[in-house]
Amino acid sequence: MATLTLPFALAPPSSGLDPDALFSARGLTKLYRMGEVEVRALEQTDLQLRPGELVVILGPSGSGKSTLLNILGGLDVPTTGDVTFHDHRLSGADEAELTRFRREHVGFVFQFFNLLPSLTALENVRLVTEIAANPMDPAEALRLVGLGERLHHFPAQLSGGEQQRVAIARAIAKRPDVLLCDEPTGSLDYETGKRILEVLDEVNRATHTLTVLVTHNAAISALADRVLRMRSGRIVSETRNAVRASPADIEW
């Protein structure tokens, strides 16, 4: 696992949080102004995430799950409340600090892959490994997701599932502390979606990287160590799976 020291000084975390937690959030609220309307995307949310866990955040659209993920990933900041990563405060960090946080600690996987169309699979991964402190070999990362044979293909020459696997390879190649996946199967067919879940499950087991998976697909929650259900900006329940199901065994 990569070093957890941030190269910039952040305020010390508030006391009373789980000392083992990688992420601790308390009282997170997020308000958006959409023109005339004020939207409360998150409402007084508390959360603890530990290293190595696979956490599924489940909820219908508009429940606030993506907002929570974006705040954890340093793409957004809460309106009120505190969120800390290890022992550094993310709430209140400025744009440059958040950029460095994303660069050094976070791997993202999105519904629409977000690959650079002008770069090959290998180059899309290299793009990130070149700015990482302790990266994997890019080709190795692609082999890990089963794309060892398609290193020099452009995104337009790959299927949706293959593109998403490139995105996963790109996310894990920097050896992030957390892998954040927002609806990773959302734009894939059933079989391909299952294959992607397998990859994410394997990566989590192999690298012990905290993996947070946001989805509206309840079946996926069987894969998790922990499942957080959200509705209307709040976490309404938390369940622990005694045994994580294999992606091959789940159906929807």
Add this chain to the structure above:
Amino acid sequence: MRILDLKVLRDTKHLRGQIIAVASLVACGVASFIMLRSMHGYLRGSQESYYVEYGFGDVFAHAVRAPDALTARLGEVSGVDRVQTRIVRDVLLDVPGLIEPATGRLVSIPDDGPTGLNRLHLRGGRLPEAGRRDQVVVSAAFAAANGLRVGDGFGAVLNGRRERLTVVGTAISPEFIYEISGLGSVFPDNRRFGAMWMSEGAMAAAFEMEGAFNDVVATLESTASERPVLVAFDRLLEPYGGVGAYGRDAHLSHQFVTGEIDETQITASFFPAVFLVVTAFLLQTTMLRLVRMEREQIGLMKAFGIRGRTIGLHYVKLALVPVAAGALLGTALGVWFASAMAAVYARFYQFPEVGFDLDPGVVWAALAIALATGVAGAVAAARRVVRLPPAVAMAPPTPPRFRHMAIEGTRLGRALSPGHQMIVRNLTRSPFKSVTTTAGIAMSLGVLAALLGMFDAIDVIADLQFNHVSREDVAVYFDATRSADALAEVAHLPGVLAVEPVRMAPARLSREQREERTALVGLDPTGDLRRIVDGDFVVHAPPVGGILLGRALATNLDVAAGDTVRVEVTEGRRPVRNLVVAGVVDELMGGEAYLEAGALYELLGESRTVSGVLLTVDPALHDELYASLKGLPGVSSVLVKAVTVQGFEDTIEQSFTISLIATLILGAGLVMAIVYNQARVALSERGRELASLRVLGFSRKEVAGMLLGEQFLLVVLAIPFGLVLGWLLTLLLVMRFESDLFRMPIVVLPETYLLAAAIVLVSAALSALLVRRRLDRIDLIAVLKTRE
């Protein structure tokens, strides 16, 4: 389709940055077209009507003294319509408030009424009374420059006698639209040279020319050809000291006015074309991008049953928004510039009508060209809209295809980081756009470098003429050839440190069918004040045997060194001799023939006669020198070099500052518009990609580098091409400006080219900053939630 028109309005607001860029270019194109076309029309129209209404001659001739009886015979020459003979003399003036002597070109006007040719247009006062040698009408510019009003007086030396002349009127004449003496500066110096008109009877009495004339103006019948008339005039005038008849093309004022008319015609096509071609290209890129972005909306509209043509027309209308805005602004600016330019022209060119009337035809033409530009820029996008099937339109576009490139296998290719790979692949994916962008920037740089280079060329001309060719402080010219005594006389004037004689003789040079009028200039080989210097600053000695020709003269005669030319002197004993061309010299100014002074005396059969004297003088004694020169008989003209240089510099500064500013706006504006627009289109096309990079942890600076690096690379690529283009354009301009009297040097100063490149880089950087501000405001989360 009123709702679609509403969409035009909304889109206008959304696209305002690019609309401003395109509108600015259209405004520049339309403004320059209206201004230059108007000036062209104004000058040509003024010249034509002035010539017709005031009887400007077609043929001109000068002699020493011809009897009035010859007038009728000149009129009988076949092809001649009307003839007017007159007396013309250059006289030295003592104008109140002016330390140096001025020169007046005194022209006689018939005493029996102003029915002649080259008629005056009175600006104020009246014509002089018949027989009154104390009354003159002076040129309006000379009067204005010297603060002379009707009733004021000034001193003049008429045929050796100091007299006082009273201004009874001010006027302009079609033969002095551009009022220069032919000696000294190429710019009018209205304080020190002016035309003036006196009663013919009075002039005849003053110069002992009763019953005689020394100058001829004639008009031709519309079907007549000029050449036989010139030959006939020369034959008739030869016994009376005729120095050679010539047509309008050799008339000094006409040459300058026509030169300017030709130049405005060229620039009126060139400048607007540059702007409008770039406009059409930028519009095309913008509109194609817009159509790609709005393909879903287009599909939806088609699904609703709106016809493709209607939707296509909608995009054409949108493209016409910046065109219309730019055309309106450009028209206003153009009309304003045109009236400002008319005022500048009024300083140089004197026409009866000062007012400038806008020709509505020019405005309509400008608007039509702007409209055509807009349609040309939008047609590709509109055609794509019409062809797009609705089902395809509503599906997401196929992802852009990229290819591996040849250089990837090379060491350089492997050394490229993914960020650099992106830049190179994006540029090579749409080669047309990359090439046209580069070409547009290179063209802007080329125009900028070439125009800035023209200012350097003017500096070189001034340095060459004032420091290397004419090295005297004062030049004194006589109204007729004088003996060597005149040299001694001038040498003894107060403050004179050194003198050198100048001997010039009018001559006709011919070889086979070709013939040229010129002056033979005899130079002392040991002389230092007047030298023959070519465009490369190489000094040529006057040949002892043979004759040295200026380049234009040699070209027109089709001769080279070693050939023989027939030299026919058209004054004095009119000797005729064949001389060998000793060499050809590439001078910047002047179309004369040189030989060693002794050789010229030998040819003329004279000993040490002078046409003028060149002086170096003690600056402390200027005033005394000028005072004594003002009273010196037989002097027709005194040219003080410091005054000429000052006048040259003032004129350059006044009239060229405007051109310099226009040049900078032109170059910098074009580059800014191109870079801004192309970067905005790139930002719109790849906003999602760039946001993804930000999410992955790339800083704003790094992401900006990837987007703007592309534009930067194109600008850098364009620079060498632009500099070469600048050089080619310089060659073109030099060829364009070349005339028999004048040639622009090819001046390529590294610092000027560096300055032009720096202006391009700074303009590009400014545009990049504007786009960078937009890039910083990208909403990262929104981008992740949408599919392209």
